[in-house]
Amino acid sequence: SGWITENNEKMEAYRAASNCKSSKELIELSIAWSDRYGTLPDSVESLIELMKLKQLACECGFSRIQLKSPNIELETPMAEPAFRLLRKGLPEHLHTRLIYKKADNKLSNVTARGLGVLSSKKQVEELIRWFTYMSGSIKPKEEEEKIG
Numbered sequence: 001s002g003w004i005t006e007n008n009e010k011m012e013a014y015r016a017a018s019n020c021k022s023s024k025e026l027i028e029l030s031i032a033w034s035d036r037y038g039t040l041p042d043s044v045e046s047l048i049e050l051m052k053l054k055q056l057a058c059e060c061g062f063s064r065i066q067l068k069s070p071n072i073e074l075e076t077p078m079a080e081p082a083f084r085l086l087r088k089g090l091p092e093h094l095h096t097r098l099i100y101k102k103a104d105n106k107l108s109n110v111t112a113r114g115l116g117v118l119s120s121k122k123q124v125e126e127l128i129r130w131f132t133y134m135s136g137s138i139k140p141k142e143e144e145e146k147i148g
Helices: 007-019 023-037 042-059 080-087 092-097 120-136 141-147
Strands: 064-068 071-076 098-102 108-112
Touching (some): 007 023, 023 042, 042 064, 042 120, 080 098, 080 108, 092 098
Antiparallel strands (some): 098 108
């Protein structure tokens, strides 16, 4: 792509995206990039979406996301009662799509049933949507008022 051609510049861009701590910072970075380089290529849009997904997963207490077709496995140190509270943020019809399974004494798995059959772009979109619902249920009320 003619967007960023230098390898060290690509690494710098990736590092900048990785260092963003919020969706707001990612949006600001995207704007800065499009001002500097022009329209963002699909690969860069995908990178931004993946970083957003990682942030949201982390916010919700998930440490790893792994494709295990036809499902997606989410790794978490969270105990089941905490997971049940988190899941309450989801619309009712999605509750049965997330299955909690105690793995070992440190980490557990949550299976996102059926998500693994979607295209990778759709998987990312769905997980972002689900994590956004769940993170909304754990934000303190005064923080929500600032946002909205």
